[in-house]
Amino acid sequence: MIKTVAIAVKKAAQKLAARQISDVSGIEAQALMLDCLELSDQSQIQTRAEWTLEKTAGLKFESHINRRLAGEPVAYILGRREFYKKQFFTTPAALIPRPESEGLVDVALAHIPANKKRRVLDMGTGCGAVGLSIALLREYAEITLSDVVEDTLTLSKQNTARLEAQNVRFVLGDWYEPLKDEQAFSLIVSNPPYIADNDPHLKRGDIRYEPPVALLGGADGLSALSKVITGAPKLLQRGGILITEHGQGQKQAVAALFAKAGFCGIHSIRDPAGIERIIFGVKP
Numbered sequence: 560m561i562k563t564v565a566i567a568v569k570k571a572a573q574k575l576a577a578r579q580i581s582d583v584s585g586i587e588a589q590a591l592m593l594d595c596l597e598l599s600d601q602s603q604i605q606t607r608a609e610w611t612l613e614k615t616a617g618l619k620f621e622s623h624i625n626r627r628l629a630g631e632p633v634a635y636i637l638g639r640r641e642f643y644k645k646q647f648f649t650t651p652a653a654l655i656p657r658p659e660s661e662g663l664v665d666v667a668l669a670h671i672p673a674n675k676k677r678r679v680l681d682m683g684t685g686c687g688a689v690g691l692s693i694a695l696l697r698e699y700a701e702i703t704l705s706d707v708v709e710d711t712l713t714l715s716k717q718n719t720a721r722l723e724a725q726n727v728r729f730v731l732g733d734w735y736e737p738l739k740d741e742q743a744f745s746l747i748v749s750n751p752p753y754i755a756d757n758d759p760h761l762k763r764g765d766i767r768y769e770p771p772v773a774l775l776g777g778a779d780g781l782s783a784l785s786k787v788i789t790g791a792p793k794l795l796q797r798g799g800i801l802i803t804e805h806g807q808g809q810k811q812a813v814a815a816l817f818a819k820a821g822f823c824g825i826h827s828i829r830d831p832a833g834i835e836r837i838i839f840g841v842k843p
């Protein structure tokens with residue numbers, strides 16, 4: 560029997576579902592097939608459903624599905640992921656951008672006027688998704704992307720080139736250390752590692768393939784958040800904003816760190832799943 564695109568996708572989805580690799584196995588099988596057919600839009604699959612799956616595309620699809628069956632994240636197999644309506648390159652050098660982090664961009668944009676020069680820092684930028692999304696929508700702002708891992712910063716540079724952002728520069732180093740003698744920023748945004756070292760969640764799903772340096776926040780998950788929050792006032796102008804993402808159940812502790820560091824106007828925001836996920840505050 561000749562294998563059509565639709566049959567190949569259906570069989571692959573069944574395999575992924577049977578091994579409980581994903582709760583959205585149909586969507587994943589389609590996304591992996593789109594890549595093999597060199598198409599970009601999910602709807603294009605429907606019009607090609609009855610096409611015969613050619614040999615080259617078929618082999619590539621088999622390889623993609625086998626990698627997925629072994630547990631590898633779809634974003635690493637495809638080498639990209641959408642965030643704030645743009646495609647970003649993703650590699651195991653950085654966290655895969657997640658929808659809940661889009662809230663960081665929403666809060667940042669609400670605090671950066673469209674036509675004013677503002678110095679903005681994305682601390683621990685990873686693939687650059689948060690800082691670059693801001694850079695593309697606030698062309699007068701000067702965005703600094705910083706990271707401690709050189710390969711990760713390289714990935715953020717590749718994404719900057721891919722998206723043709725002009726208003727971006729890069730700093731390699733440990734948190735605020737390389738920036739300590741710089742002019743202050745008007746906004747700092749950060750999605751630091753915040754998972755507790757022994758969190759059982761680390762043994763399941765995509766996270767097993769992501770870099771521990773981007774995930775682990777010490778015994779209570781708060782060690783990096785504490786550094787980011789405590790060090791921020793020195794590098795923020797008066798009236799400057801700090802925005803951080805945090806883990807489930809960390810809201811009270813993170814809000815307390817903001818208050819202890821002298822921030823006022825401390826607000827908490829929920830993610831699309833209704834979980835308290837982002838805190839921001841103003842340096843008086």
Ligand code: GLN
Binds near residue numbers: 751775
């Ligand atoms: N949101 C990620 C997760 O829970 C973790 C991201 C982070 O540590 N900054 O899987």
